[in-house]
Amino acid sequence: MTSDSQTNFSGDDLAKQRALRKTKAVATASLVGCVIVFLTARTFQETYPLLSFVAAFAEAAAIGGLADWYAVVALFRRPLGLPVPHTAIIPSNKDRIADNLGRFIERNFLSAGAVNAKLSEVDFGMMVADWLAAPHRSSSLSNFAVRVAPQALTALENNDHLRELVSSRLNAQLEKVQVAPLAADLLQAVTADRHHQKLFDELLRVFGGMLNDEAALASVRDKIRTELPSLANMFKADAYLLKKIVASGGALISEVQSDLEHPMRREFDRFVERFIADLRVSPDYADRAEKLKRSLLSRPELAELSVHAWKAVRSFVETDITSPNSMLKGQLTAMLVEIGKRLAEDPKLRAEMNHGFVTSLGAFVESQKSGVATFISEQVRGWDMGQLTRLIELNIGRDLQFIRFNGMIIGGLAGLSLHMAERIIFG
Incomplete structure (x- = not known):
């Protein structure tokens, strides 16, 4: 992330950025560690046969971590800058995301039932x-x-x-x-x-x-x-x-x-x-x-x-x-x-007034909600996708990095299980 973009961040955003960088570094180091363990175990497994289990775990963990790294990166940009299809998903589908977001808010947040229920609480x-x-x-x-x-x-x-x-x-x-x-x-x-x-x-x-x-x-x-x-x-x-x-x-x-x-x-x-x-x-x-x-x-x-x-x-x-x-x-x-x-x-008079407010405001929202959906869609379409991508990554990127950890653990366990099955079946 460039220094220009950093200047637009608040103190809280800078803290999130530092945490994201730290989590990325740990995940990358874990991936590199899996590769090193795999190569080391493969080198000495002839001398120490049990290292084959370690090698199987490390190999599958490296593959799982690499696959999940690719999946996480593909959400925001093209991995390694390569023009691989179906990558940079968020920037490539900005218009569709904008339209779907507007319709989603219109149907779920601005529906007559939801609006009247919320207004009735006031x-x-x-x-x-x-x-x-x-x-x-x-x-x-x-x-x-x-x-x-x-x-x-x-x-x-x-x-x-x-x-x-x-x-x-x-x-x-x-x-x-x-x-x-x-x-x-x-x-x-x-x-x-x-x-x-x-x-x-x-x-x-x-x-x-x-x-x-x-x-x-x-x-x-x-x-x-x-x-x-x-x-x-x-x-x-x-x-x-x-x-x-x-x-x-x-x-x-x-x-x-x-x-x-x-x-x-x-x-x-x-x-x-x-x-x-x-x-x-x-x-x-x-x-x-x-x-x-x-x-x-x-x-x-x-x-x-x-x-x-x-x-x-x-x-x-x-x-x-x-x-x-x-x-x-x-x-x-x-x-x-x-x-x-x-x-x-007079609670009865207040109840009648509240009913009038709910009816009037509900009718107003109902008549304007399509315009709200269009407004949201147009605003999203006009966003700078580079800045939007950085913003999304900044707020949920750290959680996405844990997918890489999970991928390495699940992949390693899967590789170890397959290796054990292979030994049991084929000796």
Whole structure:
């Protein structure tokens, strides 16, 4: 390995390189030792016959070690630089390795089952809860939100198509709202605790005020006078009748005001209940309510009101975010912190959120995994194979060198066994 390549290695890589060189040297020395032992044993086996067993072991060990040296070297380069077929396997098959590696990762590491199983191990909901529950993080998020708010409002204002789209969608949703049943529900909520009796009390107060209104009484007296015969008017019967009417009316109003269970109040309850029931199911009421709704939506004043409301909202936002004690920032931060706390306390909500994360991220990985495989393949194709070969050899080469040791041991034992069999069979 050249000194240039060494300069790109870290301290750990240099340690691996030294260990690899040491293991290579020991393996080569062992191979040379087997050859020396074989030659020595062959030389003296005539004098010492038992050396034939040593020679058989050493010869087979040398052959096994040499064969495994060839196999290990053939993975990375051509042995002795000779153009032997099916050598330098890794450099020669770079493109095929790249494609197979990409497909392998796509099928095994990025499969839907594997990805979803791994994503399911992550509690995304708790991560979000912990993040939001920290006030400084929620404050940072709210600061970012209010900082981009003016730009978002400007973009919405300047985008006529978007504004028209929002307006049309809003109108479409309002058209779907059934006003009469909605009004019935609202009235039902109001009358649940007889709050409508407050309206009845107000009506009684108005009528009581009319009984003390001189102008109103004069008008009633004139009406009575026109209905009575002239002779009755001569005896001021109109004044008498008016006095009686006012007295009776005042007494009745006082009686109703003091008695919460008065028959008139009960009759008003029944009237309101009948009105709510009719409002909920009557086609006539429904038609009138829809006409009123469409008339209201078509009024130009409503459009002007929405424009003024929008300008008021924008002005408030722009003024508030520049304040050191921004109300929007404070409220948004408090809301985010509260969301984080509620999320941490609600395992069901976190489970639903986690399911959403797994589904969304799993779908994203599924749609992009072919691109990931292609990316990996292209990256491997673009690698410098000399550097890649050195990298692989550096990380697994020492283990491969032990194959040479194993080859010498297994080969030697095989050679010794064959030699022993030969002696037994042939003498």
